[in-house]
Amino acid sequence: MIYFVGAGSGDPDLITLKGYKLLQQADVVVYAGSLVNPEVLSHAKEGAKIVNSAHLALEEIVREMVEGYQVGKLVVRLHTGDPSLYGAIGEQIDMLNEFNIPYKVVPGVSSFLAAAASLGREYTIPDGTQTMIVTRLEGRTPVPASESLKSLASHKSSMAIFLSVGMIDRVVEELSQVHPLDMPIAVVEKASWPEERIVKGTLETIGELTREAGITKTALILVGEFLNHTGKSKLYDKDFAHEYRQ
Structure with missing residues (x-):
């Protein structure tokens, strides 16, 4: 084996x-x-x-x-x-x-999961998005046209964008065709490593902030309202009955 x-x-x-x-x-x-x-x-x-x-x-x-x-x-x-x-x-x-x-x-713990842990955030929001999109921007490796960032962003779901931080301006360009410029976005370099770095901003500011930080590889781009909002789950609501709690 x-x-x-x-x-x-x-x-x-x-x-x-x-x-x-x-x-x-x-x-x-x-x-x-x-x-x-x-x-x-x-x-x-x-x-x-x-x-x-x-x-x-x-x-x-x-x-x-x-x-x-x-x-x-x-x-x-x-x-x-x-x-x-x-x-x-x-x-x-x-x-x-x-x-x-x-x-x-x-299996192992993916960096997009470690990044969420570092941010203390939940990708799925009660009464909000229930979908997480993991993708990448087209570079030397092609991406199907139906999976362009613009197309995927139209779902308004949480997104983790791999292998694309070196093309941050192109990422912003595509996402800005769907999202407002004040959409929250974070770049997490080397999630969970001792030298981990986190840059937070909006679509309008993240390109400049990422360049100022000198982050060009080994980083994730995270996009979505989950960065600002948490919501409230029905699961632990005292008025919500289920199999284990009446």
Whole structure:
């Protein structure tokens, strides 16, 4: 079995217990370069082979995993956040299938969840939006036309925009076609890392604020009324009866 493990958002304590145990047992750890906090690797056992995949092509990454598996070693492929979001695990799994090698994916804490925790906010608002959109701006990687930021923003839902802070002006341009300029927006750099930084503003100010902070990568853009409003849930309302409370 080869394990794809979500390393979490950066704080080494935010890896899941299952991921932690696998790292402690792993003979080979192939980790996603600068995206994974090196402190997470401190969970690996002494003597484990640690491979930085940042400079490797797909075939080389898979070769490292396959060679370890074929000699009976426990192999962990360590991805940032949760492997299901922008993790590029699909192409790795396709190649493992060609070798008939079994695998398992262990989820992790995504940075968009850690960012909400750092802000002390809830993406879903009682009597407000019940939808969270996770997306990115088109760059070198294309995005379907139906998933443009302008199109998605029209839903007026909470949004977490990955891999786009280096194009903050384009983000603002698209969102401003739907939202007012006073729409709250936050940029969270390295959510949950010790060097985490948070910049808050509006569509009108966030571009300049982000440039002044020198934030160009490894950051999320969060957009929505959730940044200003919380609402009140019916779940804990004393007058709201349900199965467990009459």
